Amino acid sequence: MSEQLYITFENYFSNEMSQEEKLEFENQLQNDIELREKFELYKETTKFLATKFDSETIAFKENLKSISKENFAEKEVKKSKVIAFKPFYYAVAASVVLALGTWFMMQGTPEYGDFNQHENAFFVERSVGDTNLNEAQKAFNEKDYKKTVLAFEKVQNLTNPELQYFYAIALIETNDFTKAEILLNTIKSGSSVYKEKAVWYLALSNLKQNKIDECKIYLNQLSPDAEDYQKAQKLLKKID
Incomplete structure (x- = not known):
């Protein structure tokens, strides 16, 4: 899976798609079992991170998503607020980066x-x-x-x-x-x-x-x- 698919998932969850794009994506989910499985996996992973960590950690994750969009989608995004982390939050940040890194490593094998x-x-x-x-x-x-x-x-x-x-x-x-x-x-x-x-x-x-x-x-x-x-x-x- 390409990085673009990760960005598509993020855009869907963030309501950043047009109505036409949203309908097309939902139709793809209905017809593509493999895509739906990846979508559900990503949704559950995101839900876990959102419920386990507090608001500052979630803000970090949003900042990370913005950086990903800028690098991979090559389009302008608003700069997220820089957060001053305590040692605990560095550990949390590392966990998020590890989770996302694992996600991309899993997608290294080409798929249909x-x-x-x-x-x-x-x-x-x-x-x-x-x-x-x-x-x-x-x-x-x-x-x-x-x-x-x-x-x-x-x-x-x-x-x-x-x-x-x-x-x-x-x-x-x-x-x-x-x-x-x-x-x-x-x-x-x-x-x-x-x-x-x-x-x-x-x-x-x-x-x-x-x-x-x-x-x-x-x-x-x-x-x-x-x-x-x-x-x-x-x-x-x-x-x-």
């Missing part, structure tokens, strides 16, 4: 959530009359993957590689890996422009399942000309 930035779907331009495809496209672009899957399930003809590709992504997002990989292998064995994309998402599907060896096999199958080749090389370096 680091790479699931999907392109938008535009397949209805060639299927204007299909209500289900319109619904699938709209839901996909809104990152409502459960709704995307339900819409695709109503489509009678899914032989088009482009439709199979976006359907497979939605299936990965909803953890239906078997169906997703059947579709992706079908695309991979064909000759469409989505052939290399299918290989990339087969790698990501296995990454999400923590099948690292299988993930590496697919990453090594991507050709240097593939759109996702550079990302695949970065992922390989992290998991080797």
